[in-house]
Each structure stands twice: as C-alpha cells, then as structure tokens.
Amino acid sequence: MVLDVNQRILVFLLVSIGLITLPHINHMPMTVFSFFSLLLIWRFVCVWKTNYLPNKIIILLLVIVAVVLLYTQHKGFLGRDAGTNLFVTALGLKLLEIKKERDLYLISYLAFIVASTQFLYQQSILMAGYILFVCCVLIATLVSINSQKAATVSALKTATLIIFQALPISIVLFVLFPRVEAPRWMLFNHQNTAISGLSDSLEPGSISRLGLSDELVFRVKFAGKIPPPNQRYWRGPVFSWTNGKRWTESKNLFFKKNQHKVTYTGESYQYTLMMEPQDKRWVFALDMPSLYPDSVTKNALYQLINKDNPGKRAAYKITSFSQYNTGDITKTERKDNLQLPSDPSEKIIHLVTQLQGFEAPAERFIQSVLSHFKNENFYYTLTPPLMEENPIETFLFDTRYGFCSHYATAFVYLMRVAGLPARVVAGYQGGEHNKVGGFLEVRQANAHAWAEVWLKNKGWTRFDPTAAIAPERVEQDVNIDLQIATGLVNFSPANINVSRALSWMKSAKQLWSGIDYSWQRWVINYSTVNQSKFLSSLGINNISSMVQWLVASIALITCILAWTIFKTRQTKIAEELILYQRYCKKLARAGVYKKAGETAINFSIRVQHLRPDIAEEVKKITAIYIRLRYEQNLAKEDFILLKNKVASFKA
Amino acid sequence: MSLSLKQRFHRSRFIKGEKATDKSITLSHRRIFILPTQRGLGFVILITLLLLIAFVYNNNMVYLLAFILASVFFVTILHSFKSLAGLVLTQGHSQAVFSGEAAGFDIVINNPNNVQRFNLQASLDRTVNFTLVEQEKKSITLYAVTQQRGWHNIDTVTLSSTYPLGLFRAWSPLRFAAKTLVYPKPNIEEIPFPETEVDQAQEQSPTLANKKTKGSDDFYGLKEYQAGDPIKHIHWKAFAKGQGLFSKQYGGESLVELWLNYDQTPGNNDEQRLSQLCRWVIDAENAGLLYGFTIPGVKLEPGYGKAHYEKCLQALALF
Amino acid sequence: MENVLKPLLDSANSIILGKEQQLKLAVCCLLAKGHLLIEDIPGVGKTTLSHTLARLLGLNYQRIQFTSDILPADIIGASIFDVENARFEFHPGPLFNQMILADEINRSTPKAQSALLEAMEEHQVTVEGKTYDLPRPFFVIATQNPSHQIGTFPLPESQLDRFLMRIELGYPDKRAERKLLVGRHRYSLIEELSVQLEPKQLANIQQQVTEVHASSALLDYLQDLIAYTRESTDYHCGLSPRAGLALLTAAKAWTYMDGRNAVLPDDIQAVLPSVAGHRLRSGSTDSDSIVAPLLNNVAVS
Structure with missing residues (x-):
C-alpha cells in the first residue's frame, strides 16, 4: 500500500x-x-x-x-x-x-x-x-x-x-523549579484530591502504603510545652473486631453512646490542631483529649469525630493529658475486645504458655511479649513480605519481618489469647518540628498503629510493640532516608528458604524494587519539603539562589548542547592536500600567496622565480605532491617523503 | 564585520535584510532570526496548562512532562538555527521576461555541511519548498511578477524553515544585487509588418537578394511525395515510369529584410508603440526573417538569431 | 609517444610559422577525436593549417567552400536518377572524405550548416532513408569569419557545441612573417611533406588517449569549473555535460602529447580557452577573456 x-x-x-x-x-x-x-x-x-x-x-x-x-x-x-x-x-x-x-x-x-x-x-x-x-x-x-x-x-x-x-x-x-503546594480552593473536586490517609480498616500493609508519603495531614501548634517524641500519639480509629486478617471497628454502636468517665493526670498540653482536608471525619488529637470544641464529638473509643465536612481545612483548639485512667469496661466491651476469629492454634498456645501468658500477671506477660519481639529475630521493615494466609502466625513464626501494623495486631492477638482485653489503635505517631513556624507537622509517613490493653485499675493502657523492636521509630521522627540507611526499609522478602536457583530472579526483583522505591522517593514524592531539604543540602536556601542555580545550569547545558548540535562533521580532506596546505601556509607567512586558480606547477614556478633560495625544495615538494594527488599509482614512500619535506621546509 | 548596536537592531534588518550584494552569502547568526510561530505560542499555552494541572494535583510526573516539553521547546530553538546555519546562497542567472510575466531569478543554495536540510522555504512572490541532502547544491528559481519594462531588481528573498517541530520559524532575509530585464508587453493585436522599402533594404545589404518567393529557386534533389506537397513540384516523369511519386525539392532561403521603424509604428503613446514593436520583433524572429530596427537613438542593422533578437528587445526595454 | 608526434609537430611548424601553440591544440583536438573550429579573418593560414595536417597524417582531404547559396546536397551528395539502370543512385558529396575543411562555414545558410554538423555528430549520413557511413578517421576543420563581418550567419550555440575546440590563429609575429615573406610558397612546401603518422597509428594513439588517468582530485576540479559556469552570473548559460566530457577528453589528449600519463589541472587550464570559449556566452568575445574568471576564481588544489 x-x-x-x-x-x-x-x-x-x-x-x-x-x-x-x-x-x-x-x-x-x-x-x-x-x-x-x-x-x-x-x-x-x-x-x-x-x-x-x-x-x-x-x-x-x-x-x-x-x-x-x-x-x-x-x-x-x-x-x-x-x-x-x-x-x-x-x-x-x-x-x-x-x-x-x-x-x-x-x-x-x-x-x-x-x-x-x-x-x-x-x-x-x-x-x-x-x-x-x-x-x-x-x-x-x-x-x-x-x-x-x-x-x-x-x-x-x-x-x-x-x-x-x-x-x-x-x-x-x-x-x-520551586514547588508550591496548591491552595485547596483551587481543587475542582475535593472528593478526588483530599488526602486519603488511614482507612477504616487495618490490613497488613495498609499503613506501609503511607510510609513514604510526604503528604501533610495536620499541623499542631502548641500553646505551651511540646510533648516529647515518644508521647506524640495522635489518636485515630480504634479496631477491635478481626477476622484474623482484617481489623475493623466494633460493630456494636452502643459504645459510642456509652461515655466513660475518664480521670486525667499528668502533663496537660494545649494546642491548636490544623487539619488538612480529609476524606474521613476523624480528628487526630493527642492521646488523650479532654477538652475540645463543639464542632467535634468524642466517641466511646476516645476518638474525636468532626461533625462538619471534613473536606475543608479546619482548626481545633484541644487540650490533652499524657496520663489518664479510663476506668472499668462493660461486659460487651470486654467481649468485643477478647474476640478471636477462631480458636488459636497449638503454636500460639505454646508461645503464650512459654511467655507465661496464662499464669503471670498481665503486666509481666506484656513485658515478656515485648521482650520476645526484641530478643528474637524480629525486624522492622516498611516493605514486609506478603502474608496472605493467616498473617499473624506467619509473621510470628516464619517471616518475622513486619511493620507497625504487624506488631500491633500480633501483640493484640497474643493478649486476647491470654485473656486480656486488647485492641489496635491507628493514628499517627511523631511529627516534625518546624522551627520556622513553631509547629509540628504530621505527615502520612507518620501513620502508625499501636495497641491498647485494658488493665485493672488502669483502664485502657497504651503499649507500642513497635517501640520495642524499633525504638527510634517512636523516639525520633520518621526519617525516611535514615530508615533506608539503617536497613529498616529493605526491599527483600528476606525469605531465607528461597532456593539458590532462583537467586538471580530474586536479585532482579530486589533491584527492581530498589529502582521502584527510588522512583517513589525521589520523583513522585519530590515535594516542597523534599525539595527544600535536598536543595539546602546543596547549599541552596532561598528562592534567589534557586533562580541563580536554575539560570546557571540551564546556561551551561545550553552551551554544551549548542556545541554538540552545531559541531559539523568535517569532510575528510586528503592527507596530501593537508600537507600541501601546510606548505602553502609556510609560504604565505613569508609573503608568498597562492592564488585560488593557480595550479601547483604554476605556483611553484612563480615561487622559484620570487625566491631562488628555496627553489630546489619547492620544486621537489611540488613534484611529490602532484605525484600523490594526480597520479594513478600511489607510493607510500612518496607520502612519507612529502611529510618530511614539508616539515623541514622553511620559507 | 561588526555592526553598531543601532544597525544591529534596526527593524529593516529583520524583514528586508542587509545591503544587497552580488557575492555569495553564508548564513550565520547575524543573518538568521528565530521567532516562535503561532503553533509555538500554542505549545507555550500547552506547557502552561500542564504546569497548572501539575500544580493543582501536585503531581510530579505531570510537572516532569511539562518540563520535558518546555525543554523540547527550548532545544528546538537550537535546531531551528541549525536548519539554516551554514547554507551558502549565491545569485544565479536571471532570465529576461516580457512585462506582466513572472521574472525568474535563479538562486544557488549550497549545503556544505554533512546535515540534511528539510523543508526549506524560499519566497519571493511565491514560496518554493525544497530539501537539501548532505553537501547538496541546488539551484532554485524564484519568480517575481513584473509590471514595468526596464530593469527589474530582485526583492528581498526570504529563506525560512520551521523544521524540526514547527514551533519556531527561522528565517533569513537576503538581498541580492540581481536584476533582470523586462521587455515591453507584446501587443496582442495582429498588425501586419510594415512595408519594407526594397531600395533601402538592398542599400543596406547588397549581398543579399530580396526574394519573396520561398523554396522555388534552385532544384537540389528529390524526395518521396508527401501529402500537401504542391502538385507542380511532383516529378511526373518518374511517376510516368511507374517508380512512384516524388517531389522535386528546391532550396534557398527567403531573405526578406524587414525594417521596423519607431516612427511608422501605430500607437497613441510610447508604450503602445513599443509594445507593437516588441510584437513585430517576436513575429519576425519566429518567421525567420532578417529584421533591422530603428527607434530614436538606436539603430540596429538587420540580422536574425537569438543574440540579435535579444539586442532588439533590450533596446525596447530600455527605451 | 613523443618520437611519434614530435616529427609531426616539427613538420607542421615548418610550414605554419610561429603558431606552435595553435598547432599543438589542433593536433590535440585530432587526438581527442574532436572537430576543430578556426575563427579568424581570411588569410592567416587556416586553409594551410588544415591542408598541412591532412598531408602529414595521410588523410583524404577535401575542401568545401561554403557560400550563401550552397545546398545540403552540395555537401552530402544526392540521389540522381540513372537512366540506364532506371533507378536512383547515390552520388556521395565532398563530405565523404577523412579530413574536411569547411571553409567560411558561417557564410552559408543554416540549412547547409546543419547538414554538415549533423554528419559530424553522427559520423553517418542519411539520404532518402538510406544510411551511409562516413570514412574513419573523420575530422572536420571548419573556419569561420568573425561574426561581425557582413553577410554571415553565425553558428547557433547548439551547433557550436559540436566542435571540440575553437582556436584563433591571429597574425604571425614579426619574425615569422618575415620568414613567410622570404620563404617559398607554402603550397609547394606542403606538396613536399611526407606522411608522419599512418591512420592506423593515429587510431592507436586515439585509443591510448582515452586511457590517460584522471584522478578524483582532478575530476573535482573539473566539476567545480563546470558548476561555476552554471552558477555564476559571469555567464549566460553554463557548460553542458557534453562540454564537460569534451574538456576531459581534450585535457587527456593534451596530457598525452606532453608525454605524461595522468591529467593535471594545468592540462585542463591549457585546453580550457579553446574548449570552453565558444560554448560560453559572456560579455567578451575572445576565448581567453571569456574563461578568465573561471581560471581565476575556481580554486585548484
């Protein structure tokens, strides 16, 4: 065609x-x-x-x-x-x-x-x-x-x-190029662009998905003291019902009606919480909020719920206390928080027995579980291997690589097996102190899950098994780069039993996930914060130096580009001609110029006439040049001869 | 050669080009100008739109795409320059024409480099598109409509290219010193040749006979009869012997000498007379006559052939 | 080589005095199998030159005087009815000779001119559907009066292109003219000349000329010259491909005559005025000034 x-x-x-x-x-x-x-x-x-x-x-x-x-x-x-x-x-x-x-x-x-x-x-x-x-x-x-x-x-x-x-x-x-976060009014449709942060259920990996996101969730401005990093637990949804894999909020709605009297002790913190637009009504208050504005309510799980449209930025003045006692729990609540999907397996029973779960006091059992995590080969990783079937057991006995949600769910599971009411709390942990603005910035990467165990006389008490295995996760802020450096985020499923024959595939997979991670980290998530961090590491701190760098590097690249684009490939000039031109140049320096239409012989005659002192050399060079250029059988010796003659030629 | 700032930014440089020259012109940064086309401005709008999408959705990949397109836009400037840079243009021949016809100017464009030049456009009155391969030399003819007889100077020739992406147009206005002769427009009406005074003709060239009959003087051979040959030329003797039909052939040229005189030419004004004279010159040349020519101030001896013909027309053009 | 051509040239020079260069060009034209056009005023030895060459080469020689009333049949010959045999018989004209001197070719009408020139080009003549081959070698020397003379029909460009070379003889210098005045009559001298080159030898040399080497550097120069004539405003129209070929052949013959086996730019420059002079139209009329811009502006390397 x-x-x-x-x-x-x-x-x-x-x-x-x-x-x-x-x-x-x-x-x-x-x-x-x-x-x-x-x-x-x-x-x-x-x-x-x-x-x-x-x-x-x-x-x-x-x-x-x-x-x-x-x-x-x-x-x-x-x-x-x-x-x-x-x-x-x-x-x-x-x-x-x-x-x-x-x-x-x-x-x-x-x-x-x-x-x-x-x-x-x-x-x-x-x-x-x-x-x-x-x-x-x-x-x-x-x-x-x-x-x-x-x-x-x-x-x-x-x-x-x-x-x-x-x-x-x-x-x-x-x-x-300076990145500015778009003001929210510019968004066409909040539904599509609002932050999709924590979901209303917890599955393995649901938090690690957020682990690399630099998206801002909320800012907190403290009126007075700022809580230490290991106290910065921002309370979100509480999950008590599980099918062994997936954790959701309890279906018993009466919880929400039944408010307990909570006694607050310890340090009090007054702060303003500035939420970015959300797709859920949750307001992430510092554990445990006592005073809050009328626009929010506190449910029976001590979580603050926004009454209005969550798709708007909103600020809430809240007071929280670091110490609290939630008091007794009801029967239903107790039952809900002891719920297990099925009877625990032999292995689990064995483990709980081994950790004295059935005889020792609750607090000692908790301690022994935490030290079990700490002393056995458990690893904290953002990219744990996939655990499809029976994730808790797989995590506890096989892979031992997990993220906060793995630790929290496993911990709660063990507690429940031992007969202690326990539940998983999701939310955020930490927050970066912004020195310029004087507030904490909490990002999606701060998403976290921890456990709460009901203890007699103490009420619901927070335990963070992740802290046992990776205390820096809790005590310092989430530093994604550091996590990579220390191997917290590793990309291998770390399955030791993988046969060696497949090792090249494994390394290819590792390489690929490495590339993919870098892509996520450096390209997709290269935002305002990342940019300013990266640029200040290069010594670029303000807009004007940014512009200077921009202009300078573009100018440099343009020069290089122009050079590569415009350099023209010279047509190959015959070597004898190059030599002859060299000879002509020497003569020109002495004031004898070859005319354009003048043949080599005519030129040589003219030169011989003008400069009888070099007549012999000129004659010879011309003769060899003509032989090389116009005759049929080229002799290599002639070429060398011409080269030498021209080199030694002096006009 | 350096230009003063004022010269450098004078507007006419961008449209009309530098001083006319009859030497070859090598296109360099001094002669090549680049501006975005309408499409290029559209491309800028596209980039802005992409940046807006990237900004609103805070999407780094869209940012990256917008930046790549912006850089493509930028890099294209260099490519646009390259599409013209280094070309060597020389004026070539120009053919004389009759007034009202389009005069053709030859421009020789040499591409001395090892790069292809795509879709170059050279325009005078109309635009000519062409492509030059590596180290190709091409001669193109540009046409300009002529209105008046006399010398016609070539206007500014604009060589341009939108290669590679059409976002930028690189152009170079060039002025050559080429000029072409415009003959008067030949009269359309058919007016017979003026009567030639035989005496005068014979006086002028005594060696030539003034015979008006054609092909009937000297017998020189026979050829096979062809339909249309005059009957009286048939070689009847041969026919009678049954050898077929032959025509007798006679040689000799009719050597009519025609004098075209300005004063005897009909016409209301100079231009009409010149136009009529022009017409006669053309007809006389086509008829193979010997013709001489007088206009005030110029007298041309009778002659024929291309050179003579051109001489006559030139005299008319420059009258 | 030289021992073959040198006696030829020496003998010629003994007849035509003081015209070594022109004679050499004429012989060069002959060796390149081309035809020669001599343009000059009457009486400078055009006829003598052609006669001498014919004599030295042992060729059948015929002179055709062109006049304003000459007919093609006068040149080619004609079919004449033979009453005895009752059929037409072709009687070959003066063209059927090895060397023709077409004298004052521009005195005749274009019809007669073209009859000759077509024969030159095709080496054969067609009369009434029958084709007759011309003898070999076939060499035409045409002479032409300067075109500004009265009563001439200048040859059109297309016809001029068929001559390999055009040379001008010019007046002899003082010494040569004196010798001419003192010496015997030229024609009697020509009668005494002996054949220096057999036709077979000539054919052999013509073959050898085609084998002379032309390097690519030389061809570049040749092409640059041709391109210049096509592009420059110095000339009304450029050299045709046939002209380019003619230039190369002539240069090869020149090289051969100099006893070398590779063409140099010098050879091209030597034959350029005679080969290109009549094919180019420019402001001036004499060959040397016509090709001067070419020689000066086209770079040779």
Whole structure:
C-alpha cells in the first residue's frame, strides 16, 4: 500500500493517539472509552476512504452525543475523571475534523494533555517510560509534518534525539523549579484530591502504603510545652473486631453512646490542631483529649469525630493529658475486645504458655511479649513480605519481618489469647518540628498503629510493640532516608528458604524494587519539603539562589548542547592536500600567496622565480605532491617523503 | 564585520535584510532570526496548562512532562538555527521576461555541511519548498511578477524553515544585487509588418537578394511525395515510369529584410508603440526573417538569431 | 609517444610559422577525436593549417567552400536518377572524405550548416532513408569569419557545441612573417611533406588517449569549473555535460602529447580557452577573456 506524505502523517498521529489513550481503558467508563475508540477507528478507516468522513451535521450530532455521555457519567466536567474524559472525547471528535495543518497541531497538543492525565492515575516508572515513548512518537509526528518527508524511522530518530537533548534541562527544571503546594480552593473536586490517609480498616500493609508519603495531614501548634517524641500519639480509629486478617471497628454502636468517665493526670498540653482536608471525619488529637470544641464529638473509643465536612481545612483548639485512667469496661466491651476469629492454634498456645501468658500477671506477660519481639529475630521493615494466609502466625513464626501494623495486631492477638482485653489503635505517631513556624507537622509517613490493653485499675493502657523492636521509630521522627540507611526499609522478602536457583530472579526483583522505591522517593514524592531539604543540602536556601542555580545550569547545558548540535562533521580532506596546505601556509607567512586558480606547477614556478633560495625544495615538494594527488599509482614512500619535506621546509 | 548596536537592531534588518550584494552569502547568526510561530505560542499555552494541572494535583510526573516539553521547546530553538546555519546562497542567472510575466531569478543554495536540510522555504512572490541532502547544491528559481519594462531588481528573498517541530520559524532575509530585464508587453493585436522599402533594404545589404518567393529557386534533389506537397513540384516523369511519386525539392532561403521603424509604428503613446514593436520583433524572429530596427537613438542593422533578437528587445526595454 | 608526434609537430611548424601553440591544440583536438573550429579573418593560414595536417597524417582531404547559396546536397551528395539502370543512385558529396575543411562555414545558410554538423555528430549520413557511413578517421576543420563581418550567419550555440575546440590563429609575429615573406610558397612546401603518422597509428594513439588517468582530485576540479559556469552570473548559460566530457577528453589528449600519463589541472587550464570559449556566452568575445574568471576564481588544489 502506498501512502502519500499526508496519509503517513495521519497514520503516525492516529497510532500515537491510540497508544496514548490505551492505558485509560482502566479508569474510563466503558461507554466513553468505546465512544472514543469508535471515533478513532472511524478516522483510521477514513485515511484510505476519505469519503467516509462525517459532514458537519454528523459531527454536530456526535458532539451532542459526547456531551450527553459525559454529563450522564460525571454530572459535570470538572475534576480528574470528568476532565480526563472530556479531553479524551474532545480529542476523538477533533480527529474527525482535520482540515489544516493547524488541526494536526491542536490534536497533538490535546494528545499531550491526555498523556499527562494518565499520570493522575498512575505514576509508576513503567507508566512514565511508556508516556515518554508515546511523546517521542507524537513529536516524531510533528517532525514529519515539518520535514515533508515520509521517512518514519528518521522522524522517530530525530524526535528521540530532541527528547534526549531536552532531558538534562528538564531534570534541572524538575529539581530546581520551586514547588508550591496548591491552595485547596483551587481543587475542582475535593472528593478526588483530599488526602486519603488511614482507612477504616487495618490490613497488613495498609499503613506501609503511607510510609513514604510526604503528604501533610495536620499541623499542631502548641500553646505551651511540646510533648516529647515518644508521647506524640495522635489518636485515630480504634479496631477491635478481626477476622484474623482484617481489623475493623466494633460493630456494636452502643459504645459510642456509652461515655466513660475518664480521670486525667499528668502533663496537660494545649494546642491548636490544623487539619488538612480529609476524606474521613476523624480528628487526630493527642492521646488523650479532654477538652475540645463543639464542632467535634468524642466517641466511646476516645476518638474525636468532626461533625462538619471534613473536606475543608479546619482548626481545633484541644487540650490533652499524657496520663489518664479510663476506668472499668462493660461486659460487651470486654467481649468485643477478647474476640478471636477462631480458636488459636497449638503454636500460639505454646508461645503464650512459654511467655507465661496464662499464669503471670498481665503486666509481666506484656513485658515478656515485648521482650520476645526484641530478643528474637524480629525486624522492622516498611516493605514486609506478603502474608496472605493467616498473617499473624506467619509473621510470628516464619517471616518475622513486619511493620507497625504487624506488631500491633500480633501483640493484640497474643493478649486476647491470654485473656486480656486488647485492641489496635491507628493514628499517627511523631511529627516534625518546624522551627520556622513553631509547629509540628504530621505527615502520612507518620501513620502508625499501636495497641491498647485494658488493665485493672488502669483502664485502657497504651503499649507500642513497635517501640520495642524499633525504638527510634517512636523516639525520633520518621526519617525516611535514615530508615533506608539503617536497613529498616529493605526491599527483600528476606525469605531465607528461597532456593539458590532462583537467586538471580530474586536479585532482579530486589533491584527492581530498589529502582521502584527510588522512583517513589525521589520523583513522585519530590515535594516542597523534599525539595527544600535536598536543595539546602546543596547549599541552596532561598528562592534567589534557586533562580541563580536554575539560570546557571540551564546556561551551561545550553552551551554544551549548542556545541554538540552545531559541531559539523568535517569532510575528510586528503592527507596530501593537508600537507600541501601546510606548505602553502609556510609560504604565505613569508609573503608568498597562492592564488585560488593557480595550479601547483604554476605556483611553484612563480615561487622559484620570487625566491631562488628555496627553489630546489619547492620544486621537489611540488613534484611529490602532484605525484600523490594526480597520479594513478600511489607510493607510500612518496607520502612519507612529502611529510618530511614539508616539515623541514622553511620559507 | 561588526555592526553598531543601532544597525544591529534596526527593524529593516529583520524583514528586508542587509545591503544587497552580488557575492555569495553564508548564513550565520547575524543573518538568521528565530521567532516562535503561532503553533509555538500554542505549545507555550500547552506547557502552561500542564504546569497548572501539575500544580493543582501536585503531581510530579505531570510537572516532569511539562518540563520535558518546555525543554523540547527550548532545544528546538537550537535546531531551528541549525536548519539554516551554514547554507551558502549565491545569485544565479536571471532570465529576461516580457512585462506582466513572472521574472525568474535563479538562486544557488549550497549545503556544505554533512546535515540534511528539510523543508526549506524560499519566497519571493511565491514560496518554493525544497530539501537539501548532505553537501547538496541546488539551484532554485524564484519568480517575481513584473509590471514595468526596464530593469527589474530582485526583492528581498526570504529563506525560512520551521523544521524540526514547527514551533519556531527561522528565517533569513537576503538581498541580492540581481536584476533582470523586462521587455515591453507584446501587443496582442495582429498588425501586419510594415512595408519594407526594397531600395533601402538592398542599400543596406547588397549581398543579399530580396526574394519573396520561398523554396522555388534552385532544384537540389528529390524526395518521396508527401501529402500537401504542391502538385507542380511532383516529378511526373518518374511517376510516368511507374517508380512512384516524388517531389522535386528546391532550396534557398527567403531573405526578406524587414525594417521596423519607431516612427511608422501605430500607437497613441510610447508604450503602445513599443509594445507593437516588441510584437513585430517576436513575429519576425519566429518567421525567420532578417529584421533591422530603428527607434530614436538606436539603430540596429538587420540580422536574425537569438543574440540579435535579444539586442532588439533590450533596446525596447530600455527605451 | 613523443618520437611519434614530435616529427609531426616539427613538420607542421615548418610550414605554419610561429603558431606552435595553435598547432599543438589542433593536433590535440585530432587526438581527442574532436572537430576543430578556426575563427579568424581570411588569410592567416587556416586553409594551410588544415591542408598541412591532412598531408602529414595521410588523410583524404577535401575542401568545401561554403557560400550563401550552397545546398545540403552540395555537401552530402544526392540521389540522381540513372537512366540506364532506371533507378536512383547515390552520388556521395565532398563530405565523404577523412579530413574536411569547411571553409567560411558561417557564410552559408543554416540549412547547409546543419547538414554538415549533423554528419559530424553522427559520423553517418542519411539520404532518402538510406544510411551511409562516413570514412574513419573523420575530422572536420571548419573556419569561420568573425561574426561581425557582413553577410554571415553565425553558428547557433547548439551547433557550436559540436566542435571540440575553437582556436584563433591571429597574425604571425614579426619574425615569422618575415620568414613567410622570404620563404617559398607554402603550397609547394606542403606538396613536399611526407606522411608522419599512418591512420592506423593515429587510431592507436586515439585509443591510448582515452586511457590517460584522471584522478578524483582532478575530476573535482573539473566539476567545480563546470558548476561555476552554471552558477555564476559571469555567464549566460553554463557548460553542458557534453562540454564537460569534451574538456576531459581534450585535457587527456593534451596530457598525452606532453608525454605524461595522468591529467593535471594545468592540462585542463591549457585546453580550457579553446574548449570552453565558444560554448560560453559572456560579455567578451575572445576565448581567453571569456574563461578568465573561471581560471581565476575556481580554486585548484
């Protein structure tokens, strides 16, 4: 099939658009995606059969169909999903109306936007590579429009070259371009963009997902003293019911009505809690809140609940106490907090017996469990191996690699087996002190899970098994870099029993997860905080030095680029000619210039006439040069001779 | 050669180019200008939009995409420059034309480097698109519509390219010293040649006979009869012997000498007369006549052939 | 080589005095299998030159005087009805000789000119559908009066291109002219000349000329020269590919005559005025000044 230039360009463009929209198949409504595919296929057919192109009326009808389709799907055109669908549909409709070169450009630009919306759903390194490839194809389309040549491969080559040349500057921009967090009013739809932090159930890995997120959850400004790091437990949802794998809040709603009298002792802290927009109503107060504004209520699990829309920033004045006694618990509460999914296995019973769970006092048992964690080979890791079946037992006896949720759930499980009412509390732990603002910043990475055990005369008492295994997690702030450095975050499933034959696969997996982690850490999560941290480590502290660096590095890169782009490959000059030119240069320095149209022989005659002193040499050099340049059988000796003669020639 | 600041930023440099020259021009940073096209501005809007999306969704990957596109935009400037830099342009021949026709100017474009030059556009009145491969030398002809007879100077030639992405247009305005001769527009009406005074003609060139009959003087051979040959030329004797039809062939040129005189040319004004004279010169040359030519101040001896023809037309053009 | 051509040139020089360069070019043209155009005023020895060459080479020689009333049939020959045999018979004209002197070619009408020039190009003549081969070697020396003379039909460019070279003889210098005045009549001297080069030898030499080496550097120079004529405003139209080929062949012949086996730029420059002078149109008329910009501006390396 022979295609003319324009057809080729069209095919090129349509293929790249197909490639760009393809990954959207996962998150677009089927109807919209099929509508787009229909338009794309239609246009593809029309590359060959131009009379199938729709006329104005049909296009108008299609537009109406598209609008109706979009509206019924999203009830609007703003927001991530609606916006994406809007752009994709617009792209599809525009495809049917290509009249001028300008339309091709408009389509390419729309395609770039659709490519960017892909990142709103997925930011993995694979997706980035894919989009980069697709951008290459799009740019190649522009190249072929402008070169009026139908050479697909050379257009792709040029596009790739341009992108590669563009990469250094874009990396510099990426690193140095000031990041400002968008003010929330700019968000089209809070539902889609509000922080999705802790969920209302606890599963292995549900917190480690947040472990690398630098997203701010709330800020706390203390009126007086600031609690020490190991006291900074920000109380969130409390999970007491479990199926052995998943932990959820108790279904017994009466808890919420039944308020206990709590006696507060110890240090009191007054602070203002500034919540970022959330998707849940939870307000993360410092354990244990006593005074709080009317806009929130405290439930029976001592968790503060927002009455209003959580999607707004909100500030709450709260007073908390570090010491407290919650008093007695009811029967139902006791029953709920002793709930086990099934009878504990022999192994568990054995372990609890071994740790004197059935005979020793509660506090001693707790201590022995904690020291069990500490003394046996338990490891704290952000990336624990997957534990599908019976996670608690697997964790306790096999893998022993776990994150805070593993430790907390296992701990609570052991407590319940020993007959002590216990539950898992999720929330945040720690917080970074911001010296400039004088407040604590708590981020998603601070998400944590700990345990509460009901003790006689003490009420619900907090125990953090993670602190036993990784005290620095609790005592210092979460420092992600440090965690990597100390191996807290390791990427291997650390399964020692993996056979050696598979070790290369394992190391490949390790390598891949390493790359993936770095990608997450350095690219996706490179935000305001990360940026200022990274830049200040380079000695860039303020905007003006940032701009200076930006300009300087772009200038440097431009110089290098210009050099590589403009350096022209010289055509190879024959060596005898180079030598002869050297000889002419020597003569020119002595004031004898060779005219453009003068042959070597005529020149030599003239030189001999002008400079009888060097006549012999000139004669010889000319003779050898002419032999080398014009005669059939070249002699290597002649070449060497000429080289020597020219070298020793003095005018 | 260096330019003063004032010269450097004078507006005409960007549109009309530097002083006209008849030497070859090598395109360098001094002669190449680059500005974004409409599409380029659209691309800027695209980048801004992407930055906005990145900002609102705080999405680093979208930031990265926007930055890559911004860098592509930036790098394209260098590529745009490269698409023209180093080309050597030289003016070539220019053909004389009749007024109202498009005059063609040849421009020789040499690509001395080892890079391909895609989709170059050279424009005078109309635009010519072409591509140069490595070390290619190409001669292109640009046309300019002519209005008046006389010398016609070539306007500014603009060489431009939007390669590689169409986001920037690199252009170079070039002025050459080339000029072409514009002959008067030949009259459309057919007016017969003026009567030639035989005496005068013979006086002018005594060696040439003034014979008006064609092909009937000297017999020089026979050829096979072809339809249309005059009957009286048929070699009847041969036909009678049954040898087929032959035509007798006669040689000799009709050597009519035509004098075209300005004063005897019909017309209301100079231009109309010149136009008529021009028409006669063309007809006379096509008819293979010997023609001489007088206009006030110029007298050309009768002659024929391309050189003579051009001489006559030149005299008319510059009258 | 030299021992073959030297006696030839020496003998020629003894007849035509003081024109060594022109004679050499004429022989060079012959060796390159080209035709020669001599342009000059009457009486400077154009006829003598051609006659001498024919004599030295032992070629059949025929002179055709072109006049304004000459007809193609006068040159080519004609079919004449033979009454006895009752059929047409072709009577070859003066063209059927090895060396033709077409004297004052621009005095005749274009019709007659083209009859000759077509024969030159194709080495054969077609009369009434029958083709007759011309003898070999076939060498035409045409003479032309300077075009500004009265009553001339200048050869059109397309016809000029068929001559490999155009040379101008010019007046002899004082010493040569004195010798001419003192010496015997030229024609009697020509009669005494003996053949210096057999046609077979000539064919052999013509073959050897084609084998002279032309390096790529030289071809670059040649192409630069041609490109210059096509691009520069010094010339109205450039050299044709045929002209380029002619230049190379002529340069090869020149090289051969100098006893070398590789063409040098000097050889090209030596033959350039005669080969290119009549093919280029520029402001001036004499060959040397026509090619001067070429020789000066095209760089040789």
